[in-house]
Amino acid sequence: MLDATLFAGQVFNGFSVASLFVLAALGLALSFGLMRVINMAHGEMLMLGGYLAYLTYLIVPGPMAILVAMPVAFLGAALVGGLMEVTVIRRLSSRPLDTLLATWGVSLILQQAARSAFGPIGVGVTAPDWLNTGFAIGSLYFPSTRIFILAVAVAVLAGLGLLIARTRLGLLVRAVNQDRMMAAASGINTRRVDLAVFCLGTGIAGLAGVVLSLLGPVTPTVGQSYIVPAFLVVVMGGLGSMIGTTAAAIILGLVSALSQIFLDVSMSQVLMLVFVIVFLQFRPQGVVATRSRALEG
Amino acid sequence: MKTSATGAICGAATIAFAFSAAHAEDTVAVGVLQSLSGTMAISEVTVKNAEVMAIDEINAAGGVLGRQIEAVIEDGASDPAIFAQKASKLIQNDDVATVFGGWTSASRKAMLPVFERAGSLLWYPVQFEGNECSPNIMYSGAQPNQQILPAYDWAKAEGKESFFLVGSDYVFPRTANLIVKKHLAEDGLALAGEQYVPLGGTDFSAVIAKIRAAKPDVIFNTLNGDSNVSFFKQMAAAGMGPDKVEVMSFSIAEQEAQAMGASLVEGSYATWNYFETLPSEANAEFVQAYRTLHGADAAVTDPMLHGYLNVYAWKAAVEAAGSFETDAVRAAAVGLEVDTPMGPVSFAPNQSLRQSAHVGKLDAEGRFEILWSSAAMIEPEPYDALTFPGKTCGFVGN
Numbered sequence: 001m002l003d004a005t006l007f008a009g010q011v012f013n014g015f016s017v018a019s020l021f022v023l024a025a026l027g028l029a030l031s032f033g034l035m036r037v038i039n040m041a042h043g044e045m046l047m048l049g050g051y052l053a054y055l056t057y058l059i060v061p062g063p064m065a066i067l068v069a070m071p072v073a074f075l076g077a078a079l080v081g082g083l084m085e086v087t088v089i090r091r092l093s094s095r096p097l098d099t100l101l102a103t104w105g106v107s108l109i110l111q112q113a114a115r116s117a118f119g120p121i122g123v124g125v126t127a128p129d130w131l132n133t134g135f136a137i138g139s140l141y142f143p144s145t146r147i148f149i150l151a152v153a154v155a156v157l158a159g160l161g162l163l164i165a166r167t168r169l170g171l172l173v174r175a176v177n178q179d180r181m182m183a184a185a186s187g188i189n190t191r192r193v194d195l196a197v198f199c200l201g202t203g204i205a206g207l208a209g210v211v212l213s214l215l216g217p218v219t220p221t222v223g224q225s226y227i228v229p230a231f232l233v234v235v236m237g238g239l240g241s242m243i244g245t246t247a248a249a250i251i252l253g254l255v256s257a258l259s260q261i262f263l264d265v266s267m268s269q270v271l272m273l274v275f276v277i278v279f280l281q282f283r284p285q286g287v288v289a290t291r292s293r294a295l296e297g
Numbered sequence: 298m299k300t301s302a303t304g305a306i307c308g309a310a311t312i313a314f315a316f317s318a319a320h321a322e323d324t325v326a327v328g329v330l331q332s333l334s335g336t337m338a339i340s341e342v343t344v345k346n347a348e349v350m351a352i353d354e355i356n357a358a359g360g361v362l363g364r365q366i367e368a369v370i371e372d373g374a375s376d377p378a379i380f381a382q383k384a385s386k387l388i389q390n391d392d393v394a395t396v397f398g399g400w401t402s403a404s405r406k407a408m409l410p411v412f413e414r415a416g417s418l419l420w421y422p423v424q425f426e427g428n429e430c431s432p433n434i435m436y437s438g439a440q441p442n443q444q445i446l447p448a449y450d451w452a453k454a455e456g457k458e459s460f461f462l463v464g465s466d467y468v469f470p471r472t473a474n475l476i477v478k479k480h481l482a483e484d485g486l487a488l489a490g491e492q493y494v495p496l497g498g499t500d501f502s503a504v505i506a507k508i509r510a511a512k513p514d515v516i517f518n519t520l521n522g523d524s525n526v527s528f529f530k531q532m533a534a535a536g537m538g539p540d541k542v543e544v545m546s547f548s549i550a551e552q553e554a555q556a557m558g559a560s561l562v563e564g565s566y567a568t569w570n571y572f573e574t575l576p577s578e579a580n581a582e583f584v585q586a587y588r589t590l591h592g593a594d595a596a597v598t599d600p601m602l603h604g605y606l607n608v609y610a611w612k613a614a615v616e617a618a619g620s621f622e623t624d625a626v627r628a629a630a631v632g633l634e635v636d637t638p639m640g641p642v643s644f645a646p647n648q649s650l651r652q653s654a655h656v657g658k659l660d661a662e663g664r665f666e667i668l669w670s671s672a673a674m675i676e677p678e679p680y681d682a683l684t685f686p687g688k689t690c691g692f693v694g695n
Contacts, residue, residue, distance in 0.1 A: 006510050013502035121339050122523055124558045127534065134536055141509065143534040146502075215534075216499040216527035217557070221336075225499050260503030265494040266466040268503075 005139050010257045016146040018253025019153035022246055023208035024226045025233040026160065027201030029245040032234060034177055034197050037089055038100050041107035042230065043223025045202040047114060048080060049073035049209020050218035054123045063128040069210050070152075077206025078199040085198040090191065107223075114220040122217030131214065149211045156204060157246060163200075164242070173197055229272075236276050238286025247287045252276070324367045325360075325621060327352070327611075328387035330398030330408075335375025336522065340600065341400050343552060344422055345370065346591055347601040348397045351608035354586075361612050362619070369393060377407035384411040384419070394621040395420065397607050400600070402426060402468050409434065418623045420611060422603035424547070424569075426472035427679045430690035433623075435630060436649040437603045437610070439570050440677040445473050445517075447654035448545050448568035449480055451669050452515050457543075459487035461513035463504060463520060463528070466493040470519035473547065477517060479683040489513035494520065499527045505535050508542070518546040525549060529561045539565035539659075550598035551663055559663035569599040570652045571639045572665040583638035596663070603650075606637040610644065642674075647690040649677030 024046060031037050056069040084106060092098045127145055134143040164170040175183040176193045184190045212222065233252055237244035255275050259268040280286075329348050331341035352366045360366060369391045373380040380399065387393045388411070396412075397420045399405045405421055412419045412433035424439035452460070460481060464470025474491060481488050489511035492504045508516065520528055525546070532538060544565040551573050554562050573584055573596065583605070584597050614630035615621055627648065634643045642652050651674045657665025680688040 003510060006506055009506045009509075010503060013506060016502060017500060120336070121556045122526060124526065124561070126558075126560075127530075132534065134534065141535060143531075143536070145534045212499075215531055217523050217530075219523055221497075222499075225497055257503055264466075264492045265498055265500070265504065269495065 006261060007258075009140055010261055011254070012140070012142065012146075014254035014257030015250065016150060016253070017256055018250040019150045020208065020212065020226070021229055021233050021249035021253055022153050023149075023156060023204060023211065024230040025237070025245050025249060026156070026242070027203075027205045028230055029234045029237060029239070029242065030197050030201040030204075032239055033241065034173065035089070035093065035194050036096055037093075037198075038096065038103070039089075039198075039201075040100060040104040040227075041084065041110060042103075042202070042205055043227035044107050044110040044114075045077045045081060045205035045223070046209040046212060046226055047218065047220065047223040048077050048110070049206030050125070050213045050222055051114060051118060051123070051209075052076045052206065053210040053213045054118075054125050054218055057125055063130055066128060066131070066210065066214075070207055073206040073210045074203040075206075077209070078203030081202025081205075082195060082199045084202075085195050089198065090194070093194075111220045111223075118220070120220065122219035122222070124217055125213035127214045145214045149214070152207065152211055156207065157242075160200075160204075160242065169193075169196060232272070232276050236279060236286055238288040241286070241288040244286055244288030251287070323364055325362075325364045326367045326369055326391050326393045327608075328384070328391065328393040328396035328398065329368050329370045330373055330380065330383055330387065330396055331400065332375040332404075333370075333372040337373075337375040337400055339556065340552060341373075341375075343591075343596075343598065343601050344398075344400065344604040347587065347597075347605040348422075348608055350587060350590060351605045355608065355612055361615050362621075371398075373398065373404060375401075377401070377403040380404040381407040381411050384408045385415075388412075388415045388417050393417075394615075395611055395623070395626070397422070397604060397611075399423070405429075405434070416623055418627055420607035422607055423600045426469045427681065428472055428685060428688075430647055430679045430692070432627065432648070432692040434648065435607065435610070435627070435644060436677070436679075437607050437644075438600065438650075439652070439654070440649050440679055441473060441476050441681055442678045443570060443652060443654050443675045444547060444568050445476060446480065446681075447671055447675065448517070448547070448566075448656060449477055451568070451656045452545065453484065453486065457486075457514035459489040459511070459513045459515075461489040461508055461511055461516045462491040463508075463516055463518050464493055465496045465498070465519065465521040465524055467496060467521075469521075473519055474517070476681045476684045479681070483683055494524055496521060496524070498524050501528050501531045504528075505531055505537065508532075509535070509537065514543070516542060516544045518544050519548060520546075521548050525553065526557050526561065529557070529565075533561070539563065545656075549659075550600070551596035551665070552598045554659055555596050555663035559659065559661055562659050562663075563661050564659065566656060566658050566668075567665065568654055568656050569665075570654055571599040571602040572655055572657050572667055573597045574657070574665050574667060575639055575655070576667075577638070577640065579636070579640070580638040602638060606635065606639075606642065609637065610635045645677050646693045647677060647679060649679060651676055 028042050031039050052073040053069040056072050057065045060068050088102050131144045172188055172193050176190050233248045237248035256268055256272050259271045331345040332338050352368050356365050371383040395418045399421045400423050402425055409431055420435045422438055424444050427441045462474045490507050546567045549567050587597055588595050613633055613635050614626045618625035618629035630644050631646050634641045645651055654671045655667050656669040657667050
């Protein structure tokens, strides 16, 4: 019954879904890991990235527009994220439940703003021709858009890994992550580190919005459809660990894609939720346990 | 800001005053209840426009039984509970003679008990899954045997032998596909696959992999809303655009095609009872009238036409009955021929509309080229005989 081609195709699709999950979840994991902030407006950063891609396409049409759109969306989303951090999150930093509600409010405001600016109907971003092809190996077909998204995810992960491991900013982030009070006592400006990490996280969400626009419409509520899986990935990954987040995204992507060989999409989502619940029963600390003072009450 | 707000309040007060003064024996109130906000607004606002246009036309021509129609417009806000609430409000507070409205099956199911309790009448304009029959609803949108089965028969006649069913996960696609499956089994044709995606779902990678593996002759698509964009985009990216794999859609009309970007769905098929491109003088006038009011590029769709004809059917029934009484109106409406932009139609005793079905192919402008039309008017059947054997409309013949 199990068709080898379908199976191989679904393994590829699993990684493709995982690459979207990673891009959507990384920012959440970063800000939760470092600041214990649950940013409910994270999905709206994806949406913002999508609309920025759309605007970029209007201003610089042509085959390379997507390559222009990516830095534009990254910077745009990072800028809005930075504004949010300075005006809302920083002021509520010791009250996690209040940040939850406040960022949810920001999410509603941003959704309504998009609805007013662009209308309730989604806008379309047309993939350039060089992304509108694909290649076949035997009877397996690999759409270029999916490969492109995988490549973006890998590049973002590699870049982030280098940033954390090799740069001065990375050193500061690791220091604050391990012990915020000691870091502050040794003269690190923790607020600036928070700001930088939050901007970075929302910027990555903006990038995710650009690649999402290759697969579906950009609507005021597009972020909502990715925020739940993104939270699942963060929780399962071990709250704030980059490696854990990546591993959890791959596991969930494969669970979702492979279960869809037998089930339809609705049922496979149910299965995915059940899988996460069962997984957390046996390993409540997630895939990778993060040891951090920031996470200790 | 301040001046304009004050201006608006003054304006509203003037209008309210004008209404209360005019609310006398020379007017009759009717409700118009569609979603003017929320996800369904994109589709339902245009139906509201068409219903209001019919009311204005009738008023300009002298009204109903010598009375001007006063439309009380309410927003269902894409929420079934609000539809039920607003329906009660229209019947109890505004004392309306009847209500035109609804779109989703969920909104209709929520309003149904309200109309049955109050003994009032709802005119429902959208195609639906059947399997329901209330004496308090006039169903002018297609029953399954007026949209899904004609599409199936057309595909069968075209020599299609394997069918793949893709739909959003809710009552309309599930019931529609149940009917299609019964007919596939009866005719010995192949069901190549059946897949459901949650409403608003965006990931079609597995669905597309299965379509590729199954190589169906045709896909029957009952996806709703934005999911369609994701589906067609990802199909195209997988090298299976509408020019390579034939797709028959049941929730994509002119409005949706143009909003999605016509190039995405160009070459795909749809089945409706009305297309903007139906060649008749009455239709040309209707489309022209709507465009004069709402812009030269405005799309005109099947549900809009049904909303528009509902108002005229109600007027004809009221005049035939000589009364606004619900029971008299519904009795008079059955069998009464009404002229519409898609030709003369009438309601069957089960209070659904007798109408033709057409298959169209989308062109680059998001308009349909009509490929096939049913030979005659199709009698509406709320209960498909193969799928729901023995079920009939309870009230017919009482």
